[in-house]
Amino acid sequence: MMSGITKDHQRFRQIVKGKIRDDLRKFLTRGELLGREGNKAISIPVRGIEIPHFRYGDNDDAGVGTGDGKPGDQADRNGEGIGPGGTEEGRHVLEVEISLNELAEILGAELKLPRIEPKGKRRLTSEKDRYSGIRQTGPESLRHFRRTYRRALRRHIISGTYDPDNPTIIFERSDRTYRSWKTTTSPQSNAVIIYMMDVSGSMGDEQKELVRLEAFWIDAWLRRNYEGIESRYIVHDVRAGEVDRETFYRIREDGGTRISSAFRAARDLIGSRYVPHEWNIYLFHFSDGDNSSESDSRECCTLLRDELLPMCNLLGYCQVASAYGSGNFINVLHEHLGDDERLVTSRVNTKDDIYDSIKAFFSAGR
Amino acid sequence: MTVRQETMRDTIARWAEEIAEFARREQLDFYETRFELLDADEISQVAAYGGFPQRFPHWRYGMEYERLQRTHRYGLGKIYEMVINNDPCYAYLLNDSHVVDYKTVIAHVYAHCDFFKHNHWFSGTNRRMMDEMANHATRVRRYIDRHGLDRVEPFIDTCLAVEDLIDPHSVFMRRDADRWTRTHPPVESEAPRVTRYPAKQYMEDFINPPSALARERDKKQKEKDAHETRMPAHPMRDVLLFILEHAPLSDWQADILSIIRQESYYFAPQGQTKIMNEGWASYWHSTIMTRYCLREEDLITYCDHHSGTLATSPGRLNPYKMGIELLRDIERRWNTGRHGLEYERCTDMEARRTWKTCEPPEGAVIGRGSPGREKIFEVRRIYNDVTFIDEFLTPEFAEDQKLYHYRMDPATGRVVAVKNEFDKIKQQMLFMLTNHARPYIYVLDGNYRNRGELYLGHRHNGVDLDIKYAVETLKSLQRLWGRPVHLHARIDDDAVLFSFDGQQSTQQRVDDSVPSPACKL
Known part of the structure; x- marks a missing residue:
């Protein structure tokens, strides 16, 4: 007898998702989503769903209340319904609940990201x-x-x-x-994401915020595609080391930049734990591209060409703009390895670039 | 599980029978009432559909459902009952309630039902709305199957934007009804009068030249013709009817619009009598429970839940509380004779406080048959919220109930309580109740500038329209009307004409260069 409402509700959710898709760029830059996981519902404001009506404006925002209201007291009103007429009805923006998984789904649909084809002859x-x-x-x-x-x-x-x-x-x-x-x-995870971040002196809070957002959405998308994916975190300045997730986002180091140290650490990590032909390995490196020396950049390229790239599904290099001007590393990569399709680079200068960056990384469906 | 459900239903039926008997003893009169037990989720579904098990499919109900579900999940609100104004009356009860809740709610439902049956404002509603709504659902579903959701749904969205542009009073008057069934020919107005200056016979042709007179006569005749064929003849509040009659809608579109209009009319009286209806129901559940049904062991639970229903919070007006207190105040006043000219004119506060010119008749049962009780029965028959507050809200009552008036302080932008001035409080309440606190919109011209454009007017009563919403709503109207639409409104004391021609929204100050519509407000 009541199946109608289920349909109406589904249709409503569909509309909500459509609206979110329209505003996706905006949602990608919202810091407060960070740290949300999987199926937990998050509440996000969605505009433009409500059906308009002729109604009164605010120029006489008045009402009648009951209680010990003395002249001058602040009337406590939370949102709706100041009276039987309810002139306040629906004046706030509609908040809808949605899970991160659904959001990632929308992300995939909107960026036209292909489902990733896992490698390895058998799933572990x-x-x-x-x-x-x-x-x-x-x-x-x-x-x-x-x-x-x-x-x-x-x-x-x-x-x-x-x-x-x-x-x-x-x-x-x-x-x-x-x-x-x-x-x-039961299928077991056979994918690992290794995040590498440059934490040298030139990477300020702003840059880290960009990295954090980008990494969050990369994580959200890959989690949609693999069950129980593993994430590892490496930070480096002139030396590199593995850290946990918390540290990865919080740490503030100083000093120079030697990118090859991170690549070496990643290679060692893979060698010790993840057999390349059975694991889907994703490497992401975030840096301002301000490598310390030309020779180190060349060394990086050798490392990538001979060791890392053959091991992984994808190596994403994301160069964020730093306060000291944008680095050169991205150009070095283009020059030496531009023809390798496993290497994808993108520049993220502001939060708005995250959208295109994600799209660049995953549009090949690797 | 089914076994338990079945017995619960039987118990409810038995209680309902008992309580119906008490209610009849108190002279309540209601349609046959059918009780259904629903769980919290099901009752959210029914509530999302405005109390009905079926409505035409639309995502708005899904949105409402989600909101109610969330409200319930977070413990912010619980719906104990939904009653449908229908014959027989259907009442949905929440099935995991306390025994005393069931009884209270059943008594409450019977009073609602009595109100539906006897309040004059409900007299025009369709008492077979349950079936009607199901038919509407079927019809709309068929249109969706035939024309596709991608055409029907946007059209419904468009219609819903203007669903409130109806004329709730039209149910009670037959405007223009005798226009086509006249018993006498209409009074022909005379030929238009022309200005003729007094003149001596021999100066006549000079002072009133025949050519000038003829010219003037022609002009007036033209004006008169234009006036007689204007459309509409008077400002028309039922914008939906006007659109239905004159807009180029296909059959299915017209049908959907008429369905939405019909449902708006059906729900209008419920909006008009919220305070009275809930007050009446609370009055009676309280009376019936305390006089007949309450067992000692349930007393605390009953009091707890009853006071929960009537709880007020600062800055809100609880219609249950307002209604029941006002009804009790009326009963008290009429039982002690505190009404009429003599009482109104009495300025001695002490005399007013102890006023008693009327004794209950000898041997009368408390309540029943007393003048106060008679009076509130009369009130429930003929008043709606606006007339109810207008007539019975007294300064003493406002003070007792600690009513206060608040408004935004322009200096600080905060909403603050201002003077407890009775006139202000009453004015504000009436404003909030009038037309469901929605602005009055009229059709002023259906053939504006002789270009088939629609011209609407807002009757300003102190508060401006919300411009953003008005512009959006105008777009919906344009989609229905097909041709450009205009809305005349007063914003910050300036007359402004908002227009939408299908592509562009414009607004301009109304001055002499803007042609006026066929009717004026």
């Missing part, structure tokens, strides 16, 4: 045994007493040997049943 799976089955044979330690008893009881009754006054049940071989296991396989 983990096997687990669960004792959920029943068999006629097995060790006595796994005997299912209740079932065995029931079968025996039934046999006694059918064959007429059951005596209610002396209800002794004797098991036979055919009554015995045993617990047995079934092997279930």
Whole structure:
């Protein structure tokens, strides 16, 4: 009898998503979404859904209240309904709840990102045994007493040997049943994202904010495509080291920049933990591109060409504009490795560039 | 689960029968009422549909549903009951309530139902609306199947933007009804009079030259003709009707618009009587519970929930509270004779306070048959919220209830309570209740500048229109009308004409260069 509302509700959600898609660029730059995960609902304001009506403006924002209101007291009104007429109705912007997964879905649809084709001949799976089955044979330690008893009881009754006054049940071989296991396989994550960030002196808070936002949306999109994806974080100035997520975003270092140190750290990390032909490896490097020396840049290119690029699905290099002028590293990459399609570069100067940057990274569907 | 549900329904039916008996004893009179038990989610669905199990499909109901669901989930509000003005009356009750809640709500429902049946403002409503709504749903669904959601839905959106442009009073008067069934020929107006200056016979042709007279006569005749064929003949509040009659709508479009208009008319009285209706229902659930139904062990729960319903918070006006208190005040006043000229004129506060010119008749049961009780029955029959507040809100009452008036302080931009001036309070309340606190919009010309353009006017009563919304709404009107539409409104004491021609929104100050419409407000 009530199926109508479900349809109406779905249609409403569809419209909401459409509106969000229209405003996607704006949502991508919203810092407060950071740190949200998966299926938890987040509340975001959506404009332009409401149906307009002729109504009164604010030039006489007045009403009647009840209570001990003395002249001059601030009238406490939260949003709607100051009275029976409710002149306040709907004056605020509609807030809708949506999960991050849905948001990532919209992101994918709007940027026309293809679903990623995982590499590796087989998906990695983990096997687990669960004792959920029943068999006629097995060790006595796994005997299912209740079932065995029931079968025996039934046999006694059918064959007429059951005596209610002396209800002794004797098991036979055919009554015995045993617990047995079934092997279930569940797909296991075979993707890892390694984030590398330049935390040298030239990377200010503004730059880090850009990195944070970009990384957040990269994460959101990849999580839609792989279950239980792993994330690793590397920071570097002239030396590199692995850190946890919190540190990655908070840390403030000083000093020069030697990008090759990060690439080496990434190589070592992959070598120790992730077998390249079974893992989908995503590498993202964020820097202002102000590498310390030409020779180090050349070394980076060698490292990338010979070791890192062959291992990974994608290496995204994202160069943010720093206060000291934009660096040169992106040009070096173009020059030496511009023809390798696993390397994607983008420049992010302001928050508005994040949209195009994400699109550049994932439009190949790797 | 089904077993439990079934027995619960039986119990409810038994209680309903008992309570109906008490209600009838108190002279309430209602349609047969059917109670349905719903869980919180189902009742949100019904509430999103304005109380009905079925409405035509539209995402707006989905939006409302989501809002109600969220309100419920966060514990910000609970809907105990929904009653439909229908014969038989349908009432939906929340199924995980306390026993005493069920009884209270049932009593409450019967009073609503009595109100629907007897309040004059509901007399024009369709009492088979349950079926009608289902038919509307079927019709709209068929249009969607036939013409596609991508055509029907935007059209419904457009119609909903103007759904409130109806004339709720038209239900009670037959404007122009005898126009086509006259018993006498209409009084022909005489030939137009021309200005003729007094003159001696021999000067006549000189002072009133025949050519000038003829010219003037022609001009006046033309004006008169134009006046007689103007459209509409008078400012028309039922904008939707005007659009239905004159806009180039296809059959399915006209049908959808008429469905929306019909539903607006159906819901209008509920908007007009919110305070009275809830007040009446609260008055009776309180009376019936305390006189007949309340068991000792339920007393605390009952009081807790009853006071929860009537709770007020600063800056809000609770219609339940306002209604029940005002009804009780009326009952008290009429029981003690505090009304009429003599009482009104009495300025001695002490005399007014202790006024008692009327004794309840000897041996009368408390309440029943008393002049106060008679009076509130009369009130429920003929008043709506506006007339109710206008007639019965007294300074004493306002003070008792601690009503105050607040407004935005232009200096600080904060909303602050201002003087507890009775006139201001009353004026503000009436304003909030009049036309559902929506502006009055009239059709002034359907053939503006002889170009088939629609010209609307806002009747200004102290508060300006919200410009942003007006511009958006005008776009919807243009989509319905097909030709350019104009809205005449007063903004900051200037007459402004908002226009939308399908592409561009414009606004201009109204001065002599702007042609005037067929009718004036």
